[in-house]
Amino acid sequence: MSTPVKDNELFEKEPIPRAYMTLAIPIVLSMMVTLVYNTVDTYFIAHTGNTSMLASDGYPFFEPTLDQSERALAELKASDPHLISRFPTTKGFEPGLDSFDDRAYLRFTV
Known part of the structure; x- marks a missing residue:
């Protein structure tokens, strides 16, 4: 060795x-x-039957509608802006930005 x-x-x-x-x-x-x-x-x-789960980027919580996902993101921003307790990540919300990462929402049903 x-x-x-x-x-x-x-x-x-x-x-x-x-x-x-x-x-x-x-x-x-x-x-x-x-x-x-x-x-x-x-x-x-x-195999969950909800293939829309594969099409989310930048949303910490994938909700059934875009509006609900945006509300969950706004609630997270208000309650934990540094993202250290409720949704721990490597970076928090930057001043003047609406999100901590790029976002895309695509929902489809097969």
């Missing part, structure tokens, strides 16, 4: 192929796990 590489030794002393693989393998494994998770998630969501 090889010894762990310390601090900058990976970039300064190790051969390029070893340094590359040391960095690349965890990234590739992470991407593979994400791919499997997203595929399984899509499969089970598609």
Whole structure:
């Protein structure tokens, strides 16, 4: 078993192929796990009978209508503008913006 590489030794002393693989393998494994998770998630969501759940971006709560989704977003903005308690995310509402992310609402029934 090889010894762990310390601090900058990976970039300064190790051969390029070893340094590359040391960095690349965890990234590739992470991407593979994400791919499997997203595929399984899509499969089970598609079998809920409510395929409209697949078409939401930027709304923290997917409601039956656009108006209800906008109201839920406004309520979240009023009650937790920094998004640290009710809907924890990496960024809160910015001053002067209506949302913390881009939004799209598409509802369809199959």
